[in-house]
Amino acid sequence: MELTWCRSFIAVHELGGFTAAARSLHRAQSRISAHVASLESLFGEPLLNRDVHPPTLTAAGEAFLPHARGAIAEWTAAQAAVVARTGRVSGSVAVGSIPSVSSQILAPLFARFAEMHPEVTFEVHEGPNSWLDDALTHRMVELTIRPMIEEQPLVGIKHHSLLTDPFVVVLRRDHPLTLKEKVSLQDLTNHVVVTTGEAGFDARIGREYHQLLAEVGVDRERSMAVTQPTTVFAFVKERLGIGLIGLLAARMMCDAGLVLRPIHEDSASRQIGIHWARTRQLSPAASTFMRALRNFLAEEISQGRLHPPNGTISTNGGPRK
Secondary structure (H helix, E strand, O other): OOHHHHHHHHHHHHHOOHHHHHHHHOOOHHHHHHHHHHHHHHHOOOOEEOOOOOOEEOHHHHHHHHHHHHHHHHHHHHHHHHHHOOOOOOEEEEEEEOHHHHHHHHHHHHHHHHHHOOOEEEEEEEOOHHHHHHHHHOOOOOEEEEEOOOOOOOOOEEEEEEEEEEEEEEEEOOOHHHHOOOEOHHHHOOOOEEEEOOOOOOOOOOHHHOOOOOOOOOOOOOOEEEOOHHHHHHHHHOOOOEEEEEHHHHOOOOOOOEEEEEEOOOOOEEEEEEEEEOOOOOOHHHHHHHHHHHHHHHHHHHOOOOEOOOOOOOOOOOOOO
């Protein structure tokens, strides 16, 4: 088996067809087809369903895909490890993330990291927790940075808490709750709340807020769970409810007609953590990035811009009016 065969197979799957894969890899379409056919001949069964467009994976293709990605990743890491002996860090790091982490943490960190390690490139894959877990399992990403909400123990996955992200309330400037410096959970009683949540989990209350709001009599019939923080801001602006999101996400807000209020209860927060596969050694670039991430967050926490993991939320740490 050759690595070029794996690259062609992965490209067909990820790009949705042989033509797109050929264009991306700068090869003739016939060569891409030959590579996939060689793999199928090696395994003795088809890897792709070619009678549909775009082609889909067969059961054998599903089984082979993470290993094909792993073969590419291991070879890339091997090359980077040899280069690292000279003191240079190179290669590519694929990071799974959520929008608020991407905008508030990854963006400034990437800019700093690029100055120190210009030979390292990054991929960012955003999605909800369940998708990010699948991406890590199937080797689409090497690291994920996401809320630490575990429905069940993640087999083969290590994790480390990075910071505490307090929840805040998003309000129109003319809303009565803006008269308060801080909002209590009971202040949300009878209100329609718009939260972020995983698509399909609950159309009313986002996954991270179920326990928090369990004893609060919010208007559950009209409350909504959406995917993107920007949607929360838009819905609040149009008087469709009040928003309840993490402070990281709230910092993405740029609408002068909206304001934020911190919440009294220290329990109104979530942990953001980093996850990686226990069974795979991180590439030199990923290991260097993880150290840079921890140093960056330590600096942000020491300056009071972020909250420490599992820490008590300071009464002065919430957003200002």
